[in-house]
Amino acid sequence: MSQTFTLDGKSIPFEDGQTIMQAATKAGVFIPHLCYHPEFKPHGSCKLCTVKANGRQTASCTMRAMAGMVVESETEEINAERRALTQMLFVEGNHFCPSCEKSGHCQLQATAYHLGMMSPHFDHFFPNRAVDASHPEVLLDFNRCILCSLCVRASRDVDGKNVFALSGRGIKTHLIVNAKSGKLSDTDFSLADKAAQVCPVGVILTKRKGFAVPIGERSYDKQPIGETVEGR
Amino acid sequence: MTDMHVEAVAGIVDRVVARYRRDPTCMVQILREVQEACDWIPPEAIDRMQVTLGVPRTKIEGVAGFYSFFYTQPRGKYRILFSDNITDRMQGNLALMERLCNNLWIEPGKVSEDGLVSVDKTSCTGMCDQGPAMLVNNRAVTRLTAARIDEIAELVRNKTSLAEWPADYFKVEDNIRKPDIMLSSQMQPGDALRAARERVPSDGLMSSNMRSWREGLPSGLGGPAAMLDEIKRANLRGRGGAGFTTGLKWEACRNAPLKAGHQRFVVCNADEGEPGTFKDRVLLTSYADLVFEGMTVAAYVIGARRGFLYLRGEYRHLLEPLNAVLERRRKENLLGPNIIGIPGGDFDIEIHLGAGAYICGEESALIESLEGKRGTPRNRPPFPVTNGYLDQPTIVNNVETFAAASLIALNGGEWYAAIGTKHSAGTKILSVSGDCERPGLYEYPFGVSIRQVLEDCGASDTQAVQVSGPSGFCVAPDEFDRTIGFEDIPTAGAFTIFNNTRDMFEVARNYVHFFQHESCGFCTPCRVGTSLLKNLMDKLHNGCGSPYDFAEIEKLNQLLQSMSHCGLGHTACNPVLDTIAKFRPAYEKHMVQQDFAPAFDLDRALAAARQMTGRDDAAAHIIKEEFGEDA
Numbered sequence: 137m138s139q140t141f142t143l144d145g146k147s148i149p150f151e152d153g154q155t156i157m158q159a160a161t162k163a164g165v166f167i168p169h170l171c172y173h174p175e176f177k178p179h180g181s182c183k184l185c186t187v188k189a190n191g192r193q194t195a196s197c198t199m200r201a202m203a204g205m206v207v208e209s210e211t212e213e214i215n216a217e218r219r220a221l222t223q224m225l226f227v228e229g230n231h232f233c234p235s236c237e238k239s240g241h242c243q244l245q246a247t248a249y250h251l252g253m254m255s256p257h258f259d260h261f262f263p264n265r266a267v268d269a270s271h272p273e274v275l276l277d278f279n280r281c282i283l284c285s286l287c288v289r290a291s292r293d294v295d296g297k298n299v300f301a302l303s304g305r306g307i308k309t310h311l312i313v314n315a316k317s318g319k320l321s322d323t324d325f326s327l328a329d330k331a332a333q334v335c336p337v338g339v340i341l342t343k344r345k346g347f348a349v350p351i352g353e354r355s356y357d358k359q360p361i362g363e364t365v366e367g368r
Numbered sequence: 369m370t371d372m373h374v375e376a377v378a379g380i381v382d383r384v385v386a387r388y389r390r391d392p393t394c395m396v397q398i399l400r401e402v403q404e405a406c407d408w409i410p411p412e413a414i415d416r417m418q419v420t421l422g423v424p425r426t427k428i429e430g431v432a433g434f435y436s437f438f439y440t441q442p443r444g445k446y447r448i449l450f451s452d453n454i455t456d457r458m459q460g461n462l463a464l465m466e467r468l469c470n471n472l473w474i475e476p477g478k479v480s481e482d483g484l485v486s487v488d489k490t491s492c493t494g495m496c497d498q499g500p501a502m503l504v505n506n507r508a509v510t511r512l513t514a515a516r517i518d519e520i521a522e523l524v525r526n527k528t529s530l531a532e533w534p535a536d537y538f539k540v541e542d543n544i545r546k547p548d549i550m551l552s553s554q555m556q557p558g559d560a561l562r563a564a565r566e567r568v569p570s571d572g573l574m575s576s577n578m579r580s581w582r583e584g585l586p587s588g589l590g591g592p593a594a595m596l597d598e599i600k601r602a603n604l605r606g607r608g609g610a611g612f613t614t615g616l617k618w619e620a621c622r623n624a625p626l627k628a629g630h631q632r633f634v635v636c637n638a639d640e641g642e643p644g645t646f647k648d649r650v651l652l653t654s655y656a657d658l659v660f661e662g663m664t665v666a667a668y669v670i671g672a673r674r675g676f677l678y679l680r681g682e683y684r685h686l687l688e689p690l691n692a693v694l695e696r697r698r699k700e701n702l703l704g705p706n707i708i709g710i711p712g713g714d715f716d717i718e719i720h721l722g723a724g725a726y727i728c729g730e731e732s733a734l735i736e737s738l739e740g741k742r743g744t745p746r747n748r749p750p751f752p753v754t755n756g757y758l759d760q761p762t763i764v765n766n767v768e769t770f771a772a773a774s775l776i777a778l779n780g781g782e783w784y785a786a787i788g789t790k791h792s793a794g795t796k797i798l799s800v801s802g803d804c805e806r807p808g809l810y811e812y813p814f815g816v817s818i819r820q821v822l823e824d825c826g827a828s829d830t831q832a833v834q835v836s837g838p839s840g841f842c843v844a845p846d847e848f849d850r851t852i853g854f855e856d857i858p859t860a861g862a863f864t865i866f867n868n869t870r871d872m873f874e875v876a877r878n879y880v881h882f883f884q885h886e887s888c889g890f891c892t893p894c895r896v897g898t899s900l901l902k903n904l905m906d907k908l909h910n911g912c913g914s915p916y917d918f919a920e921i922e923k924l925n926q927l928l929q930s931m932s933h934c935g936l937g938h939t940a941c942n943p944v945l946d947t948i949a950k951f952r953p954a955y956e957k958h959m960v961q962q963d964f965a966p967a968f969d970l971d972r973a974l975a976a977a978r979q980m981t982g983r984d985d986a987a988a989h990i991i992k993e994e995f996g997e998d999a
């Protein structure tokens with residue numbers, strides 16, 4: 137029999153080295169997350185996955201599970217804070233969902249619905265971010281970037297290309313591409329790259345493929361994000 | 369030098385890269401030296417680094433973009449940064465900056481049209497006892513006055529090279545006001561090491577194993593374990609803020625298993641970024657042997673062969689003098705191979721400079737920076753003692769902690785433990801600045817009261833003291849009998865004094881701006897939260913504050929405390945909460961509105977239009993009353 141910890145009172149088995157997130161997912165329990173992706177090394181930056189482990193807040197995607205650990209996740213307190221984080225992400229960028237091709241497939245939008253976010257609450261920052269339409273096949277709309285670094289990790293660790301990276305600091309942190317011109321068309325990026333598939337929001341978009349699936353029939357329209365756990 | 373030839377830039381890059389053995393972990397040092405030669409980091413330099421270091425452009429630009437002192441756009445031949453700590457503000461830095469800008473015909477933050485000079489602000493440069501201060505091409509200039517500003521404008525206009533500026537500008541005083549065991553130490557280089565070597569294991573406290581300097585040291589040498597016992601006996605706790613027990617940290621590193629090809633490292637944290645702190649500057653100026661010897665004692669204890677001093681970029685002026693001390697110590701056989709004749713006792717120290725990033729004082733961010741990366745705090749566990757520099761066991765300690773280790777090696781743990789209080793052994797150096805007659809360094813045994821310090825430095829009419837900087841505590845007069853120490857008010861050293869004429873709201877607002885500027889941006893709550901907090905404080909400052917905004921601040925605090933990735937986010941709301949609790953009237957003055965009011969102010973938004981049209985008459989202003997709203 138493997139070791140276990142409890143998550144909201146439920147006993148969750150885990151193997152040595154597994155994080156709380158990995159074990160929970162395996163057991164079919166959903167914990168909100170944005171920068172975590174099962175295929176990549178955890179980053180621990182969005183903090184949506186924060187839980188209380190033995191009374192202390194920690195990111196469940198980076199925290200290793202330990203036998204006997206008591207973890208709380210679905211509490212009103214934690215969900216209220218997660219909701220505030222989604223609000224922060226919304227006001228930090230420019231997210232106009234109705235005109236976004238990713239609407240309905242977007243993890244940020246779906247997570248906000250899941251957490252019952254009714255308004256952005258905070259004042260919008262309205263940052264001025266240019267779109268990069270230089271690449272023949274792919275559009276980069278930085279207005280929606282949540283700095284999760286999934287494209288960075290995918291390009292570096294899977295594609296072996298380092299097309300993307302984060303630069304700047306603090307609120308000026310932003311995504312850059314691997315070209316002196318700063319343009320995607322001057323990199324070796326291709327639509328076949330893993331990095332082209334991982335963006336949880338609507339930054340990295342395939343050109344000339346608009347509204348192939350009508351709104352109302354998109355992934356999270358059919359299945360709310362809370363029900364998308366692979367392990368069930 | 370903005371129009372340098374491609375070949376010239378490549379030549380500079382090649383020279384620098386070769387000196388750093390083409391080692392990408394030295395990226396921060398390479399970028400610094402390239403900038404020192406080119407005045408900025410031109411794209412051609414990045415082209416060349418990409419080739420010679422064999423790393424992708426994204427990586428180089430990612431690092432260069434993180435640090436405030438690296439410029440990937442031309443910033444002029446003279447890059448002037450005014451220190452913008454609250455003490456600089458109190459000494460009139462903003463007026464001086466305006467004076468310089470007017471004098472040079474430039475706007476703050478912009479480069480002059482001829483590309484000669486830029487003027488901007490930067491976080492506290494650690495010269496609070498002799499401010500207002502600035503950095504010119506990263507060289508500290510202290511004791512600014514209107515007259516000095518006018519002279520500087522003249523020097524810049526005449527393109528006088530920095531080397532020819534009056535030496536007096538760059539003079540940095542120690543201002544030691546009250547020495548105790550550390551600041552009056554007469555230790556001769558090597559004394560502490562020899563004392564450590566002589567130590568024999570005693571009974572009682574016995575370290576958990578007998579691993580010596582290196583795994584390969586002759587057996588029977590009890591010194592390292594015995595020395596560790598002394599550190600434990602001394603009850604030494606870290607001086608960088610968190611107060612972790614030094615003996616335990618060293619022991620954990622000493623006992624951490626080594627993978628093949630791995631080794632242990634000693635890192636001295638001289639990032640000293642907390643606004644109001646400047647004691648590490650003085651220790652490294654006049655007590656460098658005490659610090660380096662402490663690092664060597666630590667290396668002896670844990671079995672390390674390499675050490676780093678991570679020196680904040682603001683202390684660039686200390687680089688050459690410190691390298692000279694290291695060179696002398698090598699000659700004296702106090703660094704290098706077989707130190708003081710101990711076979712296999714090899715240890716050396718390298719200095720890495722930071723480049724304007726407070727977060728690099730956080731130990732795991734510091735290690736990332738040492739590895740040539742963006743200074744982002746790591747996920748922990750694992751901790752540096754097992755997985756530090758290049759994933760190898762590493763201790764990180766503050767400058768003062770290492771200096772104390774030297775004293776303990778020399779005089780023993782019992783001697784040290786007898787000084788101070790039960791839970792806070794030894795002395796603490798306070799960096800005193802703000803409203804007092806004699807700013808500077810004051811060393812006290814732990815347990816000294818705030819009142820005593822105020823008396824000693826000649827402070828009167830004191831309204832508040834910010835202990836340990838913005839991330840510390842704001843202490844009001846009814847608490848002046850409280851004491852410095854881990855039992856009561858722990859501190860990393862800052863002691864900033866505010867008299868009754870100061871607006872404590874503006875103090876808090878300055879600190880909030882600091883945190884917003886220094887957030888590394890890695891995690892959502894701090895990256896966005898510090899900006900939201902800054903906007904709220906600015907809203908209050910602009911007279912649009914209401915009780916609603918107080919509630920928002922409380923909510924943000926809760927969120928930053930529970931969700932942030934590191935200490936910066938955890939403490940970013942401290943200055944606000946403390947001052948709200950203790951200096952409520954200062955806030956009420958700014959809480960003009962009874963009910964919620966938007967931060968947006970139409971009249972203020974029209975300022976740009978007024979500037980462009982050169983109008984400032986009454987008709988160019990929106991008068992709120994006209995709308996029949998708030999009176």
Ligand SMILES: Cc1cc2nc3c(=O)[nH]c(=O)nc-3n(C[C@H](O)[C@H](O)[C@H](O)COP(=O)(O)O)c2cc1C
Nearest residue numbers: 606607608637639640641729730731765766769935
């Ligand atoms: C945001 C932040 C900034 C820090 N800055 C410094 C610093 O400038 N100097 C320092 O010694 N410790 C700093 N620390 C604490 C270090 O992480 C670490 O605890 C310390 O260097 C350990 O040394 P000590 O045990 O000797 O105190 C900082 C911590 C945080 C969270």
Ligand code: SF4
Nearest residue numbers: 281282284285287335
């Ligand atoms: S582009 Fe998408 S995947 Fe890349 S960091 Fe931004 S949000 Fe994440």
Ligand code: SF4
Nearest residue numbers: 888889891894934937
């Ligand atoms: S709390 Fe702030 S400084 Fe620390 S990791 Fe998060 S963004 Fe960076």
Ligand code: FES
Nearest residue numbers: 169182183185197
């Ligand atoms: S999913 Fe864990 S921090 Fe982003």
